[in-house]
Amino acid sequence: MLDKPTSTEVLRLQNIHKSFGGVVAIEDFSLELKAGEIVALVGDNGAGKSTLIKIISGVYTPTSGSISFDGKEASFRDATEAREAGIEVVYQDLALADEQSVYMNMFLGREKTKGPLGMLDRKAMRDETAQLVKELDVRIPSANATIRNLSGGQRQGVAIARATHWATKLVLLDEPTAALGVAETAKVEEIVASLKERNLAVLIISHSLDQVFRLSDRICVLRRGQQIGVRETANTDKNEIVSMITGV
Numbered sequence: 001m002l003d004k005p006t007s008t009e010v011l012r013l014q015n016i017h018k019s020f021g022g023v024v025a026i027e028d029f030s031l032e033l034k035a036g037e038i039v040a041l042v043g044d045n046g047a048g049k050s051t052l053i054k055i056i057s058g059v060y061t062p063t064s065g066s067i068s069f070d071g072k073e074a075s076f077r078d079a080t081e082a083r084e085a086g087i088e089v090v091y092q093d094l095a096l097a098d099e100q101s102v103y104m105n106m107f108l109g110r111e112k113t114k115g116p117l118g119m120l121d122r123k124a125m126r127d128e129t130a131q132l133v134k135e136l137d138v139r140i141p142s143a144n145a146t147i148r149n150l151s152g153g154q155r156q157g158v159a160i161a162r163a164t165h166w167a168t169k170l171v172l173l174d175e176p177t178a179a180l181g182v183a184e185t186a187k188v189e190e191i192v193a194s195l196k197e198r199n200l201a202v203l204i205i206s207h208s209l210d211q212v213f214r215l216s217d218r219i220c221v222l223r224r225g226q227q228i229g230v231r232e233t234a235n236t237d238k239n240e241i242v243s244m245i246t247g248v
C-alpha cells in the first residue's frame with residue numbers, strides 16, 4: 001500500500017528495484033517530488049541515474065517497488081502513457097527524429113491535423129514551433145530545419161523546448177547541458193528555473209555540481225545503484241556531495 005500523499009506531491013517512488021538479467025541497476029530507491037521543486041540526481045557513470053529516469057517515464061518497468069504519480073498508483077506501460085499523464089523527458093541521447101524537421105519533432109506523436117481526412121496541419125505546427133523557439137531563445141535556422149543539420153546545442157534546445165512545452169506535471173532532464181557551451185548552459189538553466197515557477201516538478205541529472213547547487217532544492221545521490229542519501233541543497237556543500245558520490 002502507498003502512503004497517503006501530501007497535497008503538492010507529484011511523484012512518489014517507493015522501494016524501487018531494477019535489474020537487467022544479473023545486473024542490479026537500482027537497489028531500493030525511494031523519493032518524493034513536490035510541485036515546484038527541483039531535485040538533482042547525481043552519481044558517477046553507471047550509478048543508475050538514466051535507468052531511474054526511464055523507470056519514471058515508463059520506458060522500463062521496475063523489477064519491484066511502487067510508483068505513485070499525481071496521487072494515484074502509476075504503472076505506465078510505455079513512454080506514451082507517461083506523456084499523456086503530464087511527464088516529459090529530455091533523454092541523454094535526446095531521442096529526436098534526425099531526418100525530420102524541427103516542427104515535426106516538436107509535435108512527434110501529437111501531430112496537428114486538419115480537415116475530414118486528417119491531413120497534417122503543417123502550417124499550424126510550424127507557426128507554433130517558431131513562436132516557442134523564439135520564446136525560449138533557442139537559436140535554430142528555422143522551424144523547417146532538419147534535425148540532422150543542427151549543432152549539438154541546437155538539438156538540445158529542441159529537445160528541451162519540446163519537453164517544457166508539453167509537460168504539465170513533471171520534467172525529467174538527463175544531463176541537459178552536457179554538450180553545451182557557457183551561454184547555452186545559462187539559457188537552459190533559466191528555462192529549468194522557469195519550470196519551477198510554473199509549479200512543475202523537475203528531476204535533473206547533472207555532472208556539474210555548480211549547476212546542481214545553482215538550481216536544485218534537494219540533491220539525491222546514487223552510487224552503483226544504491227541510494228546514498230538525499231540532502232537539502234541549502235544544508236549541504238560540494239565536499240559532502242562529492243564524498244557521497246565517491247564513497248571516500
Ligand SMILES: Nc1ncnc2c1ncn2[C@@H]1O[C@H](COP(=O)(O)OP(=O)(O)O)[C@@H](O)[C@H]1O
Nearest residue numbers: 020023025043044045046047048049050051052
Ligand atoms: N538496457 C540495459 N541492459 C542491461 N544493463 C543496463 C541497461 N541499462 C543500464 N544498464 C546497466 O545499469 C547500470 C546503470 O546504468 P545507467 O542507468 O545508464 O547509469 P548512469 O545513467 O548513472 O550512468 C549500468 O551498470 C548499466 O550497464
Ligand SMILES: [Mg+2]
Nearest residue numbers: 049050051092
Ligand atoms: Mg546516464
